[in-house]
Amino acid sequence: AQSVTQLDSHVSVSEGTPVLLRCNYSSSYSPSLFWYVQHPNKGLQLLLKYTSAATLVKGINGFEAEFKKSETSFHLTKPSAHMSDAAEYFCVVSPPAGSASKIIFGSGTRLSIRP
Amino acid sequence: GAVVSQHPSRVICKSGTSVKIECRSLDFQATTMFWYRQFPKKSLMLMATSNEGSKATYEQGVEKDKFLINHASLTLSTLTVTSAHPEDSSFYICSARDSGPYEQYFGPGTRLTVT
Numbered sequence: 001a002q003s004v005t006q007l008d009s010h011v012s013v014s015e016g017t018p019v020l021l022r023c024n025y026s027s028s029y030s031p032s033l034f035w036y037v038q039h040p041n042k043g044l045q046l047l048l049k050y051t052s053a054a055t056l057v058k059g060i061n062g063f064e065a066e067f068k069k070s071e072t073s074f075h076l077t078k079p080s081a082h083m084s085d086a087a088e089y090f091c092v093v094s095p096p097a098g099s100a101s102k103i104i105f106g107s108g109t110r111l112s113i114r115p
Numbered sequence: 116g117a118v119v120s121q122h123p124s125r126v127i128c129k130s131g132t133s134v135k136i137e138c139r140s141l142d143f144q145a146t147t148m149f150w151y152r153q154f155p156k157k158s159l160m161l162m163a164t165s166n167e168g169s170k171a172t173y174e175q176g177v178e179k180d181k182f183l184i185n186h187a188s189l190t191l192s193t194l195t196v197t198s199a200h201p202e203d204s205s206f207y208i209c210s211a212r213d214s215g216p217y218e219q220y221f222g223p224g225t226r227l228t229v230t
Contacts (some may be wrong), residue, residue, distance in 0.1 A: 042223060
């Protein structure tokens with residue numbers, strides 16, 4: 001079985017300060033992990049993904065995430081927030097190829113950026 | 116990356132009528148497509164999984180006679196909301212997956228409003 005928990009429903013930071021969006025997962029096998037961003041009334045855009053290669057994953061728009069197996073975490077970070085980063089962020093865990101299990105979405109974290 | 120389109124992006128229909136939403140994979144063959152529903156400020160809820168040429172598998176609580184899914188080709192899946200009611204108003208998102216890397220590619224979503 002697998003699950004994913006986004007620890008914060010809402011995060012607010014000032015423009016130019018670091019961003020940390022937390023995600024913890026549970027999986028009985030080595031999962032693939034993803035972060036998606038969703039702007040209002042838009043679809044999901046892939047920010048980055050971890051698929052058992054390097055544990056530090058760099059994505060688009062300056063975001064990165066580190067897979068920590070010992071902590072079962074995959075937190076999303078960005079050194080300096082921009083106003084355009086305000087959106088909803090989803091952490092997703094996916095089973096291995098060929099598995100009958102479904103992908104699991106976190107509940108989402110709304111990121112607000114203060115001027 | 117792979118592109119998934121949805122049509123229409125927005126639709127308004129009257130109560131009692133049916134509406135069809137199309138989901139297309141534009142540059143790859145989607146062996147599996149997924150339909151999600153998203154309520155305001157909520158995460159995505161998987162409605163059904165469809166494999167090309169076979170019947171869709173619906174999640175518990177999703178009425179298969181109300182939400183008809185057809186996946187007749189490797190690039191097209193359709194969701195038809197039959198006899199729509201105002202409570203069916205929502206944001207519907209499809210995703211597609213090919214037979215290779217276990218990643219889902221999401222469409223931009225369709226905003227359905229039933230009056």
